[in-house]
Amino acid sequence: METIECTGETIEEAIQKGLDELGVTASDVMVTVLEEPSRGLFGLGAREARVRLQLIGARPAPPAPAITEMPSTLVSDDSLTDDDARIGKEVLAELLERMRIEADITVQRTEPSQQGEAAPWLLNVQGRHVSNLIGRRGETLASLQYITRLMTSRRLQRRANIIVDVDGYKSRRSDRLVQLALRMAEQAVKQGRTISLEPMPPNERRIIHLTLRNRPDVTTRSVGEGSSRKVTIVPK
Amino acid sequence: MEAELVEHIARNLVNKPEEVRVSRREGRNTVVIVLHVAPDDMGRVIGKNGRVANAIRSLLRAMSKDRKRIILEID
Numbered sequence: 102m103e104t105i106e107c108t109g110e111t112i113e114e115a116i117q118k119g120l121d122e123l124g125v126t127a128s129d130v131m132v133t134v135l136e137e138p139s140r141g142l143f144g145l146g147a148r149e150a151r152v153r154l155q156l157i158g159a160r161p162a163p164p165a166p167a168i169t170e171m172p173s174t175l176v177s178d179d180s181l182t183d184d185d186a187r188i189g190k191e192v193l194a195e196l197l198e199r200m201r202i203e204a205d206i207t208v209q210r211t212e213p214s215q216q217g218e219a220a221p222w223l224l225n226v227q228g229r230h231v232s233n234l235i236g237r238r239g240e241t242l243a244s245l246q247y248i249t250r251l252m253t254s255r256r257l258q259r260r261a262n263i264i265v266d267v268d269g270y271k272s273r274r275s276d277r278l279v280q281l282a283l284r285m286a287e288q289a290v291k292q293g294r295t296i297s298l299e300p301m302p303p304n305e306r307r308i309i310h311l312t313l314r315n316r317p318d319v320t321t322r323s324v325g326e327g328s329s330r331k332v333t334i335v336p337k
Numbered sequence: 338m339e340a341e342l343v344e345h346i347a348r349n350l351v352n353k354p355e356e357v358r359v360s361r362r363e364g365r366n367t368v369v370i371v372l373h374v375a376p377d378d379m380g381r382v383i384g385k386n387g388r389v390a391n392a393i394r395s396l397l398r399a400m401s402k403d404r405k406r407i408i409l410e411i412d
Contacts, residue, residue: 192349199342200400233399241399244392251389252349 103156103314105323108149111138119154122303122323123310130154156314186210186222189253189263193224196249204228211264221262224249225269234267239274242267243302275308282312282334286319289334297324300331309334339397339407343370346393351378367406370397374411382411 105122109115116132123130131154138150186208197204209223226234235242246265253261266272281298289296298309309332310321320335340361348354356375361368374382383390390411397407 195345196342196396199338199345200396201338236395236399241395244395247388247392248346248396252346255350 103310104153104320105310106135106151106153107323108151108326109138110149112150112152115150115152116154119152122307123154123156124307125156129156131157183222184257185253185262186224188256189222189224189249189261192252192256193226193245193249193265196245196252197226202228202230202234204231219262221264223264223266225266227268231267235270238302239270239305240302242270243304271304274305278305278308279312282309285334286313286316289336290318293336295336296334298332298334300325300329302328303330306330306332339368339370339400342396342400343372343393343409347372347374347382350381350389351375352381353378363405367408368401369408369410371410371412379411 103123105119107115107119107122109118112134116127120127120130133153133155134150135153136148136151139148190206190208193206197206204226205228207225207227209225211220211223233241234245236244242265245267246263249265250261250263253263264271278301285296285298301309306323310323313319313321313334318337320337322333322335323330324333325331340359344357344359347357347359351357351374353375356373356378358373360371360373362371363369372382381389382393384392390409394407394409397409401407
């Protein structure tokens with residue numbers, strides 16, 4: 102059973118962080134409040150709220166189903182009947198144009214995750230000078246996806262179901278993270294000690310959690326705050 | 338061109354695009370972009386915990402060719 106612990110200024114904030122990290126909604130988890138937040142006296146002894154989220158029920162989403170395997174089908178432009186794909190591509194192209202970045206955007210439909218959720222569209226940016234768009238640890242790419250989704254959602258007037266990638270960065274990274282997770286889990290078990298991974302952004306930590314969630318011999322847990330938050334693998 | 342990007346994003350996120358104004362000031366080591374939006378729209382370009390503004394900043398940094406620091410102010 103997958104469990105993670107999160108902290109925040111309020112209990113709500115801590116829970117939200119955890120949900121973001123797991124990529125699930127409140128109905129998928131059981132929340133235990135481990136520590137109420139307290140303001141302390143004149144800022145002394147202030148404590149953050151700490152909660153534990155436990156996934157309930159089977160969530161069949163395999164590790165980053167969207168991009169790990171990429172068995173998706175390429176879609177040519179004139180057949181882009183789906184609004185998310187069409188408008189998402191339009192929005193992304195407009196952004197790149199204003200950033201003076203020459204690039205092509207290919208649109209792929211990813212594999213649906215089992216639970217009847219619509220599969221997201223993958224918009225992959227390709228071109229000669231696109232590597233700037235990835236940034237350190239994929240930070241720029243995360244921003245590009247965030248802004249593209251925000252603008253697309255606004256035009257659609259609902260949440261846009263799209264993923265933005267640059268030069269296949271996310272799919273490559275995702276493959277490597279799965280390998281890393283498996284290797285480190287072996288090591289944790291063999292050495293009988295907790296192993297900490299490098300700090301990673303939420304979507305990458307999620308891949309690690311999901312890869313190892315069904316293993317009987319380890320649990321995973323994220324520790325640290327903000328950009329130094331990282332996954333630890335704990336042998337059972 | 339930085340200003341153009343900021344203006345484009347802002348206009349697409351606010352309720353009153355006609356009130357979006359962007360100015361740009363270039364110093365020796367910095368470029369300052371000032372974004373003005375209607376008071377009601379401030380939250381839309383800043384975002385929760387500054388998430389939207391920070392994402393815009395991150396895109397601006399990626400555009401910077403001559404390594405100048407780009408500063409985005411919102412008023």
